[in-house]
Amino acid sequence: GAGVSQSPSNKVTEKGKDVELRCDPISGHTALYWYRQSLGQGLEFLIYFQGNSAPDKSGLPSDRFSAERTGGSVSTLTIQRTQQEDSAVYLCASTFRGREGRVFGPGTRLLVL
Amino acid sequence: GENVEQHPSTLSVQEGDSAVIKCTYSDSASNYFPWYKQELGKGPQLIIDIRSNVGEKKDQRIAVTLNKTAKHFSLHITETQPEDSAVYFCAASNSNDYKLSFGAGTTVTVRA
Numbered sequence: 001g002a003g004v005s006q007s008p009s010n011k012v013t014e015k016g017k018d019v020e021l022r023c024d025p026i027s028g029h030t031a032l033y034w035y036r037q038s039l040g041q042g043l044e045f046l047i048y049f050q051g052n053s054a055p056d057k058s059g060l061p062s063d064r065f066s067a068e069r070t071g072g073s074v075s076t077l078t079i080q081r082t083q084q085e086d087s088a089v090y091l092c093a094s095t096f097r098g099r100e101g102r103v104f105g106p107g108t109r110l111l112v113l
Numbered sequence: 114g115e116n117v118e119q120h121p122s123t124l125s126v127q128e129g130d131s132a133v134i135k136c137t138y139s140d141s142a143s144n145y146f147p148w149y150k151q152e153l154g155k156g157p158q159l160i161i162d163i164r165s166n167v168g169e170k171k172d173q174r175i176a177v178t179l180n181k182t183a184k185h186f187s188l189h190i191t192e193t194q195p196e197d198s199a200v201y202f203c204a205a206s207n208s209n210d211y212k213l214s215f216g217a218g219t220t221v222t223v224r225a
Contacts, residue, residue, distance in 0.1 A: 004156070031211070042119075042202060042215040043157070050211075059212070091156055099145060099211040104156030 002026075004105035006092050012111045013082055021077040021108045023092030030097050032075050034067055037089040037107070046090075049075065050097075082112045115140040117205050119216025127224050132190040134219045136203035139184070143205040146186045147213070148177060151200045160201075161188070193223045 005024045013019050025032050034046040045059040049069040060066070064082075069075040079086055089107040116139040126132045138146075144165035149157035163170045163177045163186065170177050174193075179186040186205075190197055203216040 033212075040218075042117075042217045043204075043213075045212040048211060056212075093156075099206055099213065100147075100162065102147070102159065102213070104149075104158065106154070106156045 004092055004094055004103050006090075006105040006108050008108060009106065010109045010111075012113065014113055015084060016081055018078065018080045019082055019110065021079075021090050021110070023075045023077070023094075023105060025073065025075070025092070025094030026103055027073075028096065029094035029103075030072065031095045032069055033093045033095075033102070034075070034077050035091040035093065036061075037091055039088070043091065046077070079110075082110075084112050086110060087112045115143060115205055115207070115210065115214035117203060117214045117216045119203050119219055121219060122217065123220045123222070125222045125224060126193050128193060128195060130193055132188075132193055132197070132221055132223075134188045134201055134203070134221075135185060136187070136205075136216050137183075137185040138205040138214070140205070140207060141181075141184065142207040143184075143210075144208060145206050146177070146179060147204050148188050149202045149204065149215075151202065151218075153199075157202055190221075193221075195223050195225055197221060198223045 007022045030051045032049040035043040048056040064080045067077045091107045093102045093104040119136045147162035150160045151157040176189045200218045204213045
């Protein structure tokens with residue numbers, strides 16, 4: 001596609017429920033990143049996928065968070081047993097390779113009640 | 114790890130004036146410094162970047178300067194326009210770091 005797309009754009013859920021957030025990177029981009037942006041804060045790195053290499057999960061805040069990338073394209077970020085502190089904007093980005101030219105999606109705004 | 118600090122957190126300027134945002138970084142090995150603009154309800158968009166082998170880069174009304182000795186870099190926007198109103202983020206990384214370390218952001222408001 002022309003850009004990185006994310007769905008849903010907004011998600012309201014109840015505390016304790018699981019949520020799945022989806023990211024469609026730019027076609028041909030081998031690197032994919034997930035970030036979390038809390039209100040008034042910078043971007044917090046969550047996880048990084050590069051080609052067929054093992055993902056870097058060092059930024060995931062707890063074991064309730066997991067992500068996968070199928071077929072080297074679409075990625076899903078899953079948050080289990082959501083907590084109110086999980087409320088944030090979750091951003092996905094992709095690059096052709098390496099660290100430069102990162103293109104961000106519009107984000108998913110998650111609100112946990 | 115890298116720590117990036119960004120100032121000011123908010124900036125209000127009159128249309129036509131200049132805006133300057135400053136960032137400092139801690140890791141002397143950092144060599145890539147992008148700037149992102151985030152408009153309301155959208156994801157961040159890369160507007161300009163600089164590598165450590167140059168001291169300044171310009172793109173129309175936007176310029177970035179880098180002082181490696183002092184470990185700080187700045188974004189300069191000249192002749193500001195209402196559409197420049199947004200949140201701006203600086204970031205830094207070294208050759209082995211793909212994560213990018215981001216500053217906390219600066220909310221720029223251009224008054225008409």
